[in-house]
Amino acid sequence: MAATARGIADRLRERIVSGELAPGDRLPGEPALVREHGVAKETARRALTLLVTEGLAVRRQGSGTYVREFRPIRRVANRRLARDGWGAGRSIWAADLGERELSVTDVRVAEAAAPEWVSRGLNLDEGAVVLVRERVFVVEGEPVQVATSYLPAELVRGSAITRADTGPGGVFARLAELGLEPVRFTEELRARMPSREESERLRLGEATPVVEICRTAFTADGRAVDLTRMVLDAGVYVLEYHLDG
Numbered sequence: 001m002a003a004t005a006r007g008i009a010d011r012l013r014e015r016i017v018s019g020e021l022a023p024g025d026r027l028p029g030e031p032a033l034v035r036e037h038g039v040a041k042e043t044a045r046r047a048l049t050l051l052v053t054e055g056l057a058v059r060r061q062g063s064g065t066y067v068r069e070f071r072p073i074r075r076v077a078n079r080r081l082a083r084d085g086w087g088a089g090r091s092i093w094a095a096d097l098g099e100r101e102l103s104v105t106d107v108r109v110a111e112a113a114a115p116e117w118v119s120r121g122l123n124l125d126e127g128a129v130v131l132v133r134e135r136v137f138v139v140e141g142e143p144v145q146v147a148t149s150y151l152p153a154e155l156v157r158g159s160a161i162t163r164a165d166t167g168p169g170g171v172f173a174r175l176a177e178l179g180l181e182p183v184r185f186t187e188e189l190r191a192r193m194p195s196r197e198e199s200e201r202l203r204l205g206e207a208t209p210v211v212e213i214c215r216t217a218f219t220a221d222g223r224a225v226d227l228t229r230m231v232l233d234a235g236v237y238v239l240e241y242h243l244d245g
Contacts, residue, residue: 003037005046023069052205055235089168107164108134129153149228182217
């Protein structure tokens, strides 16, 4: 039976998982796969593309396809949103990364009329003004997430939340100082293909999907005070949730 792209990718994946092919190693190229498996060049290309899409490999222009060196980020939603983290002045990213290097780029902060879905999510009147905070999170030199937060402008105007650097504990700590402490969160997730802009900002490989997470933060009296849409490179994340039954 002729080898398939999925079958070739499975064999290469086994070699990566076993450690036979280590991070940074070059994978067999299309000509080598054609000779070894007796397949068409297009089948060999699809096999390598599958590994790139899964986040196990990266393509380097003019050089080949290599085992990805970047360690996946384990995002434990329950842990990263706990008050004992941001309430003590730590970034919620500390729960995900530990000592790994994080930087925030392309920070944009401005007031704007809320899109309809944001007005609905924050229970605001149509066209209400919100503060928009947009940024890109970069871990160990790789952009991994684009996030855009929307907060009712009348609640945060003049506070540190309007600055590029919101200070220790981030937006949640500043909301608490304003008497708007978030105590409950909801998250909606969906997987999709990225827009062209998202692909460029996250430097995604071809055919790499993203995970979109929309998180809403609520105060004790049920008021929605922050709605954040996060677009994650699906190839570098493991999403973990702890649910009580």
